[in-house]
Amino acid sequence: MDFNDTAELAEFRHRVADFLDANAQRRTDNQLRGMEGEQAFLEGKEWYARKAEAGLACLTWPKEYGGAGLTPLHEVIWAQEAENYLTRDAQFVIGIGNCGPAIMHFATEETKRELLPRMASAEDVWCQLFSEPCAGSDVAGLRTRAERRGDEWLVNGQKIWTSGAQYSDYGVVLTRTDPTVSKYRGLTLFMIDMRQQGxxxxxxxxMDGGQHFAEVFFNDAVIPDSYRLGDVGGGWTGALTVLMSERLAISGVQPTGFPQFLDLVKSLELNGRPIAEDPLVRERLATWYSRYAGLQAANKRMITAVAKGGIAGAEASLGKLVGAVMNQEIANFACQLFGQAGIIQDQELSPEQAHFQKTVLFSPGVRLAGGTDEVMRNILAEQVLGLPQEPRADKGMAFQDIPTGPG
Ligand SMILES: Cc1cc2nc3c(=O)[nH]c(=O)nc-3n(C[C@H](O)[C@H](O)[C@H](O)COP(=O)(O)OP(=O)(O)OC[C@H]3O[C@@H](n4cnc5c(N)ncnc54)[C@H](O)[C@@H]3O)c2cc1C
Structure with a gap:
């Protein structure tokens, strides 16, 4: 595939660059991190509303649902240009990247026209309610129940690690509606109003001081049947749509830490000499550069597949696995280079505004979110290398008969 822009794409790239210049701060050495918490969330909403107003939000979504009606290649151009700026796009990646496609696929036309434009402008914020205390990698083992009461469903149970739940207006929730069939067949997917009683x-x-995610408890929360996404008992199909979209969405914003490390190596001195002269630093730089370049090549392969109407394949899992590990390794190494300053979290006092220190504390979570390293390896083993599936002891067994511990 020719990766040079066509005339139309080059014009779009200019439009994106102009918008970013006018509306976002450039990512510079002394501005690696932005603000956090509620203030960041509110700024993020403003930022996304401006994007939507300029016709640059949800680029591939149809216009009638608040999108720009453009192609995945436009999306790639946005990502390439935005990489050089501090934007708040990651804040909405779960709603727009994961929940949006499921709604697009399974909701009624009326619901799509009502809810999607508000999601596209970040007027409504969405979260993804899948994981539970006993169901993460094995999410189909979840226990939150939804029971039918006429035209409504009553939901009881608990979710955990729900990113942005405290800021969300709606969520996409996976529930168990039938424990008498196998774990995959008894699930149903819904949209839920997060601001309701119950x-x-x-x-x-x-441990990094932030509050990125939350526990969510449902006590007789009510969901109208019109908020059901797909068939009763067909929730696993809907969940796969969300999870596959998540892999693609994450691969677009997956931090590797390499550009920041390169900047650091260019700027930092140790004992009066540039650290770029240190043989160990040079060796690490070369290793990480080769992985980073490999990821970019895999990413281009994914772009080619998507541009031809295909879907993101195993490259997305590869990017998640390699990028998340590298992100953690780089942060740990950078903090070792800082010596005693490596443990100082204060943005005012620490080199690079404590970016690497904070990354040390958050990077383990990045290796778990959206599928752990081991789960990514299983996907690569089974789907790319064609190795046999791992043994599944509960295959075909009714969910209620699967042996469990107390609780
Ligand atoms: C920052 C962050 C944000 C998140 N946001 C959300 C969100 O918005 N919504 C949501 O629903 N969830 C979210 N999660 C939860 C996330 O999806 C789960 O943490 C993840 O799927 C792992 O599940 P678990 O934590 O229950 O670990 P477990 O599944 O209990 O895994 C424990 C360990 O066992 C390993 N393991 C499990 N199964 C296998 C296997 N078959 N083969 C080999 N090893 C295995 C795992 O790799 C891991 O090391 C988030 C998590 C994090 C850290």
Missing amino acids: VEVRPIKQ
């Missing part, structure tokens, strides 16, 4: 959100404090 939905309690308890933010979780992380």
